[in-house]
Amino acid sequence: MKGNIKKMLAMTLALTISAGLFGCGEDGGKKNDSKAENSSAAESSEVKEKEPVVETIGDFDLSDLTSEYDVPADFELTIEGESGEMVNQSFVMDKAFAGDFSGEGYVAVPEQGDEVTFEVELPAKGSYDIIMTLATDNKGSMNLITVDGNAAVKFRAEDPKFAEVKAESVLIEGGKHTLGVRGDTGHIYLDSLKIVPAPAVDISKFEVTPELCNPNASDNAKRLYSFMRACYGKYTISGQYSGDNEGKDSREFKEIDKRTGKSPAILGLDVGNLGISTMIDHQAGGGDMVPLYAMDWYNNNNGIVTMCWHWHAPSKYLEVNDQPWWRGFYTDSTSFDLGKAMSGEDKEGYDAIVAELDNMAQQLKPLADADVPILWRPLHEAAGDPKYPGKAWFWWGASGKKAYLELYKLMYDKFVNEYQLNNLIWVWNAQNKDWYPGDEYVDIVGYDCYPAEKDSSSQKEYYEFLAECSPTGSKIIAETENGSMFDPDAAFNEGTRWSYFATWNGEFTIKDKQLSEQYTTFDMWDKIYASERVLTLDELPDLKSWPIDLDTYLAENK
Known part of the structure; x- marks a missing residue:
């Protein structure tokens, strides 16, 4: 019961914050007349609905970036x-x-x-x-x-x-x-x-599909995608996962700002502690504030939010192989068999998965209601790493391609068609092109890159691998997690122009509560966050007024 109360409190807080962010007036909660309050709220809502968005790109520079230099053509x-x-x-x-x-x-x-x-x-x-x-x-x-x-x-x-x-x-x-x-x-x-x-980079390869895979995507999701599409090949958007899900107040964000004077544009959050198996069954903390941090980052800071889900298997299948329950997203720490659940052999397991999906949809619903767009990255690293075939370290990939694809599509159907989570931008991150679910389920393709310490190369092999995943080759490509960070000058020169990076938290960013150069040197931290090709939080345009149809906007505002 305690877990259910906690869940309900988190949802109530999220809904309250959502309403407050969009509809607070000067009098706030001072009035005692409930009818007056309701009337005022209704009028405010009615006025808000009638307010058109004045679309603008401001002074944001959308000029193309070429890689042409003054080297003699016959030099050898x-x-x-x-x-x-x-x-x-x-x-x-x-x-x-x-x-x-x-x-x-x-x-x-x-x-x-x-x-x-x-x-x-x-x-x-x-x-x-x-x-x-x-x-x-x-x-x-x-x-x-x-x-x-x-x-x-x-x-x-x-x-x-x-x-x-x-x-x-x-x-x-x-x-x-x-x-x-x-x-x-x-x-x-x-x-x-x-x-x-070397020949100049062919910038036509950065032209991607103009629509999101969800035909009912929300306006703010469309605006964010339109912006990311416009930036692709011209800029890389900076991102950082927050340690302990503390949002913008995490040590990672504080130390990056202290060192560089800048803040990452993308806040990375993990919804793992919002699951039934963790929040309710095991009373885990540190997750229930995630929707609030996401709303705050988008609404009050004009930032971008990405979310992953370290999904613990249902409680019945945890605490095996002498492993604690909190490792329950790892293959070696659960007896759950996704293949048996999806085939019907384990009906209880299937029902538990559906219950988890229903619960997560409810946890995310306040963000959809508030139209806070999310770069949603589910079932990440499902196939492991091509360097180590057959090693799927998370349970959602351990049963192979068929079961993974069935689960991915089940989630998409429930979140999009049943729960209308139209604020989600779907980021595919299985890391095996044979596991690609199809363009109709994917907006962005990503890879989690963890090169050697201080390896600042562009990770071009992974970028090119991702370019082959979509049959049409028309998807934005992102470095959805990373350890060591790449040199933006070298990457852009090569044509390895990641849409965004999202540096993982903990040791890849922080050591002894300070910014670390174990994986990325301080000089490279400085270079990345000062680069004209890397967008930081202060350099983002107003995401809520970015044109949904950028081509039409530019044609009409020459």
């Missing part, structure tokens, strides 16, 4: 591998086991962190392709191009014999630099490399 610099400086365990070889090589030999880069570096001089700041002749012992190994010691671009090696491999669109200033080829998952052999100008 060729370097033999063995002429470089060996770093760590790298060494020169002259045995032809990987095929014929040029010059007097080639360089073996055997382990992670081993490297060969070259002193180069380039004619101008520009985007350069680095074409290497190399071989590898590990097909599919990922390795790095470094510039002045910093990781710049990743490249994949496939062939055990010498063949051309291209690291594309490396952004380098003009003048003298130290260029390196560094092993990551490694065991590569570098014969030679050639540096040439």
Whole structure:
């Protein structure tokens, strides 16, 4: 009963705040005449409904960003591998086991962190392709191009014999630099490399579908999507998940502001503690304020909200394998079998899932009623990571593709058609293109990127993976979670133009209650939040007045 009371209180508070945000007058609760109050509220509501939204983009800059530079079109610099400086365990070889090589030999880069570096001089700041002749012992190994010691671009090696491999669109200033080829998952052999100008990024690839998948999407959801669509390829929107679901008052937000003077534009929240299994059955705290934080961030701060759901399996199936109940979203911590529930073999399990969906819809309903748009990211990381096939660490992916898709579509049907949660913008994050439910269920495709510490490369391989998920290739692409943060200059130059990033909380942001550079250096934190290509909270236009039909608005306001 206590849990139900808690749930009802949270809902009442959310509804109260929602009403207050949209309809408070000067007299607030001072009047005792209930009829007068009701009359005033009705008149206020009637006036509000008649007020048209004056659409505007203000002075927001929507000009395209190209990657054209003043590098001579015929520039070319060729370097033999063995002429470089060996770093760590790298060494020169002259045995032809990987095929014929040029010059007097080639360089073996055997382990992670081993490297060969070259002193180069380039004619101008520009985007350069680095074409290497190399071989590898590990097909599919990922390795790095470094510039002045910093990781710049990743490249994949496939062939055990010498063949051309291209690291594309490396952004380098003009003048003298130290260029390196560094092993990551490694065991590569570098014969030679050639540096040439890279072609400009094709900006047409950032044109995406103009409508949300929900045909009944709310006006504010349409406005937010219209804004994100307009920004895609021009800006990346900054985002941060709050620790302990404390919203904008979390240590992460405070420390980012203290360091950079800026605030992330996107607030990340987790609804995990709003579930029946957690809130009611296990009396978990820290979740019931989430709807209020979301309303406050959108209505009072003009910010964007994204939500994920660390969904605990139904209580009956928890506390197995000597695992505590609070780990109940992990596959190894529950006996729940989604496949059996969705097939009808476990009817009790299916009913419990439906009850959880009904409960979550009710928890989210105040946000829909208040038309607070949410980047809704359900059933995240369902297929795990392609690097580790067959390892689905969350129960909603452990039964495979079929059960996952059935659950995803069940949620969509209930939330959209039954509960009219028309404020949700649907973010698909299963991380396996074979698990894509279809364009009619998805607005944004995302990947959760956790590269090595201080790896500021653009994570292009994941971006390109996502570009192939939608059959039409027409979806916005986002870095829906991340650890180490990418260099925006390099990413935009490469064409890896993530719509937004959402840095995870805790150790990826904070250490000892202070901003940490364990994963992202302080210099990179500063660069990202000062970048002209990264939108922070203060740089967002008024999201409630952004044009739903931007093309028509621009045509009429030339």
